[in-house]
Amino acid sequence: MDLSAKIKGIKYKPLICRDLDLFEFNDLAKALTSCASFILNINKENKVAVSWWVSAKRTRSYPYARVYDTLGFSGKKITIIPIVKDEGKDGDRDFLQWDTVSLMSLLGVYVIIAYYDEAEPSKRYGNKITNQRFNISYLKEQIKNILSYQSDALHWNLAHIDNVGKIGQKALESYDRISKKLGIALHSRQSAVKRINNLLKGKEEFINLSRTLAEKAQRRERLTVQPKENLSGTKAIITIQNYLGGFYYFTTDEVEIKGKDVYLIEGKHSKTNSLPSLEDIKDGLLKMILFTNLEDVKADGENYNPIAVLKLTVENHLNEEQLSSSQKKILKLLREEAKVNNFQVILR
Known part of the structure; x- marks a missing residue:
C-alpha cells in the first residue's frame, strides 16, 4: 500500500529521554568517547544537546535512540554523522543517505556531516580497523557555526549538504592515511571515489542519488x-x-x-x-x-x-x-x- 501525507510542524513531548551528562566545550573528545548523547556547555549563554552516529547506517548502534535522548532539550539539538565509515576489507562500509538527513530535518535536528581521521587495528581481524575517532577541530568549528546560524535545522541541513563533496574528499584522504599508517587494507577507493564524485556534483545530485537508493531500500x-x-x-x-x-x-x-x-x-x-x-x-x-x-x-x-x-x-x-x-x-x-x-x- 502507498500512502501520502503532509507535515507542517512537529509537536511532541518525549518522556523517556535519559538524563544527559554535561561536558565543557573543550572536553568534546572526551564526551564522544564516553557518551552516545550529551549536553555540551559552549559558554555561559549557550548549551547544545549532541548525539553522534557510529556509522551512517541507521541499523547500527541505535542512532535513533541516541537522537531521541536529545529531543527533551529545549535548545539546539545537533547530531554528528560520518559521511562514510570504512571498517576495512574484513568489515562493512556505509555511506550517508539523504533520507537520514531528511528525517533529522523534519525533527528539527541540526546535522554535522563529519569524517573519521583516527583509528586502531582490530585485534580479531587482519584487515579491519576499530575505535574510529572524528576530527575534533572540524566538529568544534561546525558547532560554532550552528550556534551563530539564525535559520532552522532544515535550512542548515540543506546548506550543509552543499559541502558533502569536500567532506567526502577529506574522509577518503583520512582513510588513505589510516590505511598507510596501520598497514591495513580498506575497501576499494575507486568505488568510494565514484560515490564521492556523485556528491561533488552538488546537493541536487546527492539528493537524487540518495533518494533513488532510499526508494529502492524502502521497497526492499x-x-x-x-x-x-x-x-x-x-x-x-x-x-x-x-x-x-x-x-x-x-x-x-x-x-x-x-x-x-x-x-x-x-x-x-x-x-x-x-x-x-x-x-x-x-x-x-x-x-x-x-x-x-x-x-x-x-x-x-x-x-x-x-x-x-x-x-x-x-x-x-x-x-x-x-x-x-x-x-x-x-x-x-x-x-x-x-x-x-x-x-x-x-x-x-
Whole structure:
C-alpha cells in the first residue's frame, strides 16, 4: 500500500529521554568517547544537546535512540554523522543517505556531516580497523557555526549538504592515511571515489542519488520482515511532504485500514527478552514523532485519519507480571508518552 501525507510542524513531548551528562566545550573528545548523547556547555549563554552516529547506517548502534535522548532539550539539538565509515576489507562500509538527513530535518535536528581521521587495528581481524575517532577541530568549528546560524535545522541541513563533496574528499584522504599508517587494507577507493564524485556534483545530485537508493531500500524493506518485527498486517510506503514541498520516503512496518482510520504500526520484537530493549523502543518512538504529526493522509485518493501505533512483541507473548521493576517503569512512562502525544501502544 502507498500512502501520502503532509507535515507542517512537529509537536511532541518525549518522556523517556535519559538524563544527559554535561561536558565543557573543550572536553568534546572526551564526551564522544564516553557518551552516545550529551549536553555540551559552549559558554555561559549557550548549551547544545549532541548525539553522534557510529556509522551512517541507521541499523547500527541505535542512532535513533541516541537522537531521541536529545529531543527533551529545549535548545539546539545537533547530531554528528560520518559521511562514510570504512571498517576495512574484513568489515562493512556505509555511506550517508539523504533520507537520514531528511528525517533529522523534519525533527528539527541540526546535522554535522563529519569524517573519521583516527583509528586502531582490530585485534580479531587482519584487515579491519576499530575505535574510529572524528576530527575534533572540524566538529568544534561546525558547532560554532550552528550556534551563530539564525535559520532552522532544515535550512542548515540543506546548506550543509552543499559541502558533502569536500567532506567526502577529506574522509577518503583520512582513510588513505589510516590505511598507510596501520598497514591495513580498506575497501576499494575507486568505488568510494565514484560515490564521492556523485556528491561533488552538488546537493541536487546527492539528493537524487540518495533518494533513488532510499526508494529502492524502502521497497526492499516492504517485502521483508525483520527479526525484530513480529507483524501480521501489510507493509506500506509513506511519502511525506513538508511545508516547503520537499518529499521524504519512509516505510511503516504494518498498516491497517478500519473505516476512515488508517493505523500506522511500528513494530519492535524480542526473541530472547521479556520486553524489547529500551533502545528498540526509542527507535520506534522516533517513528511515532513523525506519525503523530501527519496531516492530509491519503491512500488511493481517499482521505484517512492517521492513528500511530507502537507494537511491542516478544517470542512467547508479553507478560507484564514477569517484567522487572525497571521494565515496568519503562512501560509506565511509555504509556504516559503515548497518552500525551496521542498514539497507541500494543503489547503482545
